[in-house]
Amino acid sequence: MAHIHTQSGQYDLTVSLYIVRLGQGLPRVLVHRHKTLGVWMQPGGHVELDETPWSAAAHELVEETGYDLDQCQVLEPAVRIRSTGPGDDVHPQPLCVRSVPLGQGLAHRHTDLAYGLVTSEDPRHALGAGESSELMWLDRDGLVALPPEETFENVRQTYLFMLDEVLGSWEPVPASAYPVVGPQETKPRAVQGALSDLFGALEWDGSYDYKAARGRGTTAEGDW
16 A cells, blocks of 8 residues: 655554475575565565554465465464453564664655564465566575665565574464454444444444545555
């Protein structure tokens, strides 16, 4: 989707998917050539207004790589919080959460949640319409050998952290075990009841199709 916050100094929330293929000799990392930026980087994109970060990860995964969540495991530290109480959805622990300035003048910024995934399968689906068709799997040496003008250093360093530190110490958890829901499904019951009463009085069901009204962004804008 296009950027939501466009004023100087504002932040958009994004997700990144660092995917490692296992079971074929050396571990290999997935990168695609970004259609707008022209460099090799991890799949990912913006968190839309009607979804959680993990929901965004799920739709970017299938659109940009062809993988479904049930084909992947998300890497999680052994010591992690697993529940915060009834009604809460605990999402996977990211590899890293960082904020980064983008663009000339560094006026626009992203706060990014980087998730680490592993798989031993081939993608189940074709890539989404308009997504980059240039994908490649690199072993560690290939990742290190990418010229600096061909990738971002944070992409390289996050993948190296995953290969060198995370694969041997974090637990693979079925990625589909985490809920993929929208905010309308996570509102407290009391709030839902109050909204239902209000919208009933107004004869409006409270729904709004943001994607249909706004669209998902153009090729010129790109997902990032």
